Amino acid sequence: MNRGVFFLLIVSLVFPHWGQGQKDTLKKIKVACVGNSITYGARVHNRTMNSYPAQLQNLLGNDYQVKNFGVSGTTLLKRGDRPYWETEAYKNALAFVPDIVFIKLGTNDSKSQNRVYLNEMKKDYEELIGSFKAKNQDTRIILLLPVPAFTQDSTSIYDPVIKQSIIPKIQEVAYTTESEVIDLYQLFVDRADLLPDKIHPSDLGAAVIAQRLYECLVRRPGDKDVDLGEDKRIEALSETNFYGYRLLQFKFKGHEAKLALPKRPAKGLPWVLRARFWGHEPQTDIALLERGFHIAYCDVSELFGNREAVGRWNSFHALMTGKGLSQKVVIEAMSRGGLIAYNWAAQNADKVACIYADAPVLTGKSWPGGKGTGTGSAKDWEKFKLAHGVTDDGGGEYFEGDPMAKIKKIAQGGYPILHVCGETDKVVPIVENTIPFAKGIEGNGGTIETIYKPENGHHPHSLPNPTPILNFILRATGQKINFATVPAPSAEYRSAAGWTNGKDWWAQAADIDSICAKGKKADLLLVGNSITQGFGGTRPHVTHRPGKEAADLYFSGYNWINAGISGDRTQNVLWRLLHGAYEKAGPKVVVLTVGVNNFPFESSNEIAQGIRRVVEVAERKFPDSRILLFGPLVTGIEPDSPQRKKYNEMQRAIDSLGEDPRVSYHEIAHLFLDGQGKLDARLFSSDGIHLKPEGYKVWAAYIKQQIGK
Numbered sequence: 001m002n003r004g005v006f007f008l009l010i011v012s013l014v015f016p017h018w019g020q021g022q023k024d025t026l027k028k029i030k031v032a033c034v035g036n037s038i039t040y041g042a043r044v045h046n047r048t049m050n051s052y053p054a055q056l057q058n059l060l061g062n063d064y065q066v067k068n069f070g071v072s073g074t075t076l077l078k079r080g081d082r083p084y085w086e087t088e089a090y091k092n093a094l095a096f097v098p099d100i101v102f103i104k105l106g107t108n109d110s111k112s113q114n115r116v117y118l119n120e121m122k123k124d125y126e127e128l129i130g131s132f133k134a135k136n137q138d139t140r141i142i143l144l145l146p147v148p149a150f151t152q153d154s155t156s157i158y159d160p161v162i163k164q165s166i167i168p169k170i171q172e173v174a175y176t177t178e179s180e181v182i183d184l185y186q187l188f189v190d191r192a193d194l195l196p197d198k199i200h201p202s203d204l205g206a207a208v209i210a211q212r213l214y215e216c217l218v219r220r221p222g223d224k225d226v227d228l229g230e231d232k233r234i235e236a237l238s239e240t241n242f243y244g245y246r247l248l249q250f251k252f253k254g255h256e257a258k259l260a261l262p263k264r265p266a267k268g269l270p271w272v273l274r275a276r277f278w279g280h281e282p283q284t285d286i287a288l289l290e291r292g293f294h295i296a297y298c299d300v301s302e303l304f305g306n307r308e309a310v311g312r313w314n315s316f317h318a319l320m321t322g323k324g325l326s327q328k329v330v331i332e333a334m335s336r337g338g339l340i341a342y343n344w345a346a347q348n349a350d351k352v353a354c355i356y357a358d359a360p361v362l363t364g365k366s367w368p369g370g371k372g373t374g375t376g377s378a379k380d381w382e383k384f385k386l387a388h389g390v391t392d393d394g395g396g397e398y399f400e401g402d403p404m405a406k407i408k409k410i411a412q413g414g415y416p417i418l419h420v421c422g423e424t425d426k427v428v429p430i431v432e433n434t435i436p437f438a439k440g441i442e443g444n445g446g447t448i449e450t451i452y453k454p455e456n457g458h459h460p461h462s463l464p465n466p467t468p469i470l471n472f473i474l475r476a477t478g479q480k481i482n483f484a485t486v487p488a489p490s491a492e493y494r495s496a497a498g499w500t501n502g503k504d505w506w507a508q509a510a511d512i513d514s515i516c517a518k519g520k521k522a523d524l525l526l527v528g529n530s531i532t533q534g535f536g537g538t539r540p541h542v543t544h545r546p547g548k549e550a551a552d553l554y555f556s557g558y559n560w561i562n563a564g565i566s567g568d569r570t571q572n573v574l575w576r577l578l579h580g581a582y583e584k585a586g587p588k589v590v591v592l593t594v595g596v597n598n599f600p601f602e603s604s605n606e607i608a609q610g611i612r613r614v615v616e617v618a619e620r621k622f623p624d625s626r627i628l629l630f631g632p633l634v635t636g637i638e639p640d641s642p643q644r645k646k647y648n649e650m651q652r653a654i655d656s657l658g659e660d661p662r663v664s665y666h667e668i669a670h671l672f673l674d675g676q677g678k679l680d681a682r683l684f685s686s687d688g689i690h691l692k693p694e695g696y697k698v699w700a701a702y703i704k705q706q707i708g709k
Contacts, residue, residue, distance in 0.1 A: 039070025266292025532564025
């Protein structure tokens with residue numbers, strides 16, 4: 001094999017996404033972002049750098065060419081008041097002959113003057129897709145559902161029309177054209193703060209979209225899909241549309257069964273086995289379908305998780321895995337589905353990837369028995385007793401068919417568990433179900449997370465934005481992208497950042513590059529977020545300097561550079577190190593303090609991976625420097641607060657920094673705590689994150705001590 005062919009073979013193995021719809025794998029993959037003002041970047045500060053197509057380009061890097069073909073005010077409808085079809089951008093998008101097309105249209109079609117033509121939307125959308133396919137039959141088409149509108153004017157852009165009419169039509173088009181679809185609506189449904197004018201995403205909102213599109217493009221697909229084919233165990237096979245996806249409905253051993261198929265199956269063919277109430281609050285299932293999961297259902301509805309139900313699921317699991325789905329399955333249990341979910345998991349721990357249970361029934365005494373504070377159901381109670389062979393009410397003991405009776409065995413299974421429950425649930429009270437169950441799981445060494453929804457009864461189930469549930473499942477199945485390790489510029493632009501009015505993240509990054517590139521060797525380079533930024537220094541557009549006195553006191557005589565930027569996460573620092581001019585400063589000592597802004601978005605292990613990646617890049621960028629790593633400074637006012645617990649977990653996760661003797665790790669929480677383990681109020685602000693002037697003095701004194709070693 002000649003060297004050129006061998007190189008191309010290696011590239012195709014390492015970068016399997018290369019070659020999507022293009023003949024030459026060495027050419028850039030062309031991505032067209034077609035849409036309206038949201039795609040264009042209206043209301044986004046510095047839209048050239050911060051519109052979601054621009055942010056997507058920065059995430060994807062040089063293997064891709066992303067172009068923005070958004071035009072404000074445009075409609076998908078040909079007879080709309082401003083059709084996208086008539087724009088120069090549309091002609092340019094076709095001429096671009098893209099390999100991938102993201103289409104985000106529909107918002108303006110909800111206006112009163114355009115609604116009268118909504119019955120033509122399906123035809124017009126199919127024609128738009130066809131116009132790109134005519135240029136390149138292999139073009140990958142991805143439809144973006146509109147974001148919600150929080151406006152109240154029913155004559156203008158109007159959310160009820162978007163949700164109830166336009167989105168279903170787009171999902172139907174996705175089904176009929178076999179196009180992919182991404183639900184942006186659910187990502188913003190609880191984030192009105194990211195749409196400051198109630199219609200257009202802010203800079204940070206655009207970042208949410210860019211990350212979702214990035215995730216879609218880089219996710220590695222599986223090499224095959226499930227084919228039910230000719231199988232005598234499957235009867236009455238039919239197909240229908242499930243929110244834009246193919247839904248196969250059939251009989252398995254005489255019982256109702258379903259399988260929803262993703263457009264691009266994920267590597268390893270992960271899948272979900274849903275217990276009860278198919279299609280109810282489907283947002284998690286839809287999000288998983290987008291990411292390549294299959295969603296399956298096998299009816300055991302009247303068996304209340306008894307032995308017959310477990311046996312039926314055993315057979316169904318064998319059927320699905322025999323068709324190629326992964327051996328380990330995600331169990332999704334809603335309400336009474338908790339009975340079958342945990343009874344099956346107790347016998348099949350090696351087949352369970354994780355369990356997501358929503359207001360789950362964990363003991364028949366609570367529901368349907370109603371023997372505690374719950375309402376119960378007399379009719380279902382008799383069915384429950386019949387299904388489990390119970391002849392009396394069981395006194396104070398749990399029944400054999402109760403998951404509560406199997407806590408030790410479930411905990412020993414070792415799979416992660418998530419419960420989402422309403423705090424005021426009167427049907428399946430948490431005090432009789434999830435609370436004692438979670439205590440028992442943890443007491444027996446198991447892992448369980450809980451999300452309790454205040455002022456929420458048994459309904460509604462799930463979460464409007466299922467991202468916390470989704471991330472739990474993606475982590476458990478090894479499918480989650482760790483954005484803490486993906487270099488990306490920030491889209492920060494806010495008055496609270498401590499910057500001169502009108503200056504954004506890009507301006508701050510440019511200021512730092514300018515200072516580093518001046519050529520004078522630095523004694524000290526401080527790299528981090530707002531806590532580092534607070535030292536002040538010579539940056540012209542930093543206005544908040546609570547650490548200035550400490551810097552004047554302890555860094556006097558040193559040539560030091562402040563490279564802290566408010567809001568930065570590990571991925572933003574990675575970007576700056578890779579694309580900035582920091583190495584030109586030739587620092588003797590580099591201080592890295594980053595990670596706390598990742599807390600709301602990534603797990604402790606994911607943050608630790610991001611920090612380790614920052615260190616790896618710093619080692620290459622500063623070959624002659626000593627590197628002092630602090631990670632994030634201690635956070636969380638109380639020692640048992642969620643912030644502190646995550647901080648402690650993350651610190652433990654930074655178990656190794658490699659063998660480079662130039663790098664040292666400094667965990668200095670003890671310097672900032674009082675005698676009870678709380679953050680010292682003299683040193684920290686009330687948010688439990690930012691330092692007061694006296695806190696800066698403690699930290700600066702420690703840094704100076706290390707410089708002198």
